[in-house]
Amino acid sequence: QVRLQESGPGLVKPSGTLSLTCAVSGGSINNTDWWIWVRQAPGKGLEWIGEVYHSGTTRYNPSLKSRVTISVDKSRNQFSLKLRSVSAADTAVYFCSRIVAAKYYFYAMDVWGRGTAVTVSS
Amino acid sequence: DFQVTQSPSSLSASVGDRVTITCRASQSITNYLNWYQQRPGTAPRLLIYATSNLQSGVPSRFSGSGSGTDFTLTISRLQPEDFATYYCQQSYTTPPITFGQGTRLEIK
Numbered sequence: 285q286v287r288l289q290e291s292g293p294g295l296v297k298p299s300g301t302l303s304l305t306c307a308v309s310g311g312s313i314n315n316t317d318w319w320i321w322v323r324q325a326p327g328k329g330l331e332w333i334g335e336v337y338h339s340g341t342t343r344y345n346p347s348l349k350s351r352v353t354i355s356v357d358k359s360r361n362q363f364s365l366k367l368r369s370v371s372a373a374d375t376a377v378y379f380c381s382r383i384v385a386a387k388y389y390f391y392a393m394d395v396w397g398r399g400t401a402v403t404v405s406s
Numbered sequence: 407d408f409q410v411t412q413s414p415s416s417l418s419a420s421v422g423d424r425v426t427i428t429c430r431a432s433q434s435i436t437n438y439l440n441w442y443q444q445r446p447g448t449a450p451r452l453l454i455y456a457t458s459n460l461q462s463g464v465p466s467r468f469s470g471s472g473s474g475t476d477f478t479l480t481i482s483r484l485q486p487e488d489f490a491t492y493y494c495q496q497s498y499t500t501p502p503i504t505f506g507q508g509t510r511l512e513i514k
């Protein structure tokens with residue numbers, strides 16, 4: 285059974301870069317799954333950040349596209365999120381998730397990490 | 407702009423009640439609609455995908471229906487563990503993937 289675990293700094297300074305990692309266990313990041321980042325600002329709803337395939341193919345939320353990079357590290361069986369030029373508006377809980385190939389067109393995210401809270405503050 | 411709107415934003419009900427949550431898209435999304443449950447302090451959990459398909463391990467009291475622009479999530483007999491926030495999510499018009507604003511289900 286695939287499990288996901290987010291990690292990274294809980295505090296980032298304004299204008300800095302938020303960097304998070306999602307470790308994949310119980311399965312290979314090289315299989316036909318898609319790997320996703322979603323965030324949730326305090327007291328707010330869910331916001332899709334973007335996705336990556338093991339080949340490195342990515343797709344991003346247009347509202348964040350100029351600041352986001354999602355990448356895969358096959359050697360470590362993990363994927364990462366980098367968000368540049370952060371502000372207080374990027375304070376949120378960040379979740380990583382997975383979609384199996386058979387459910388990609390319905391974008392059914394069936395496995396989630398527990399989430400990691402990131403605060404942007406000086 | 408394309409929008410997905412959930413209603414109601416909050417709902418009070420009692421254990422054993424039948425409740426329905428609605429998600430409306432601003433244009434047809436055929437059946438590209440999923441439902442998630444999120445308990446406080448935890449990650450979302452996939453309940454229903456492709457409008458009406460029950461995710462493995464999800465109790466059968468949860469069901470989904472609809473097509474085009476109007477969709478519903480029904481919980482047939484509320485259990486104490488069902489009090490949570492529910493989100494719909496569409497994948498027809500992308501990017502981006504979008505979620506409804508959420509429906510908070512509270513105990514009456």
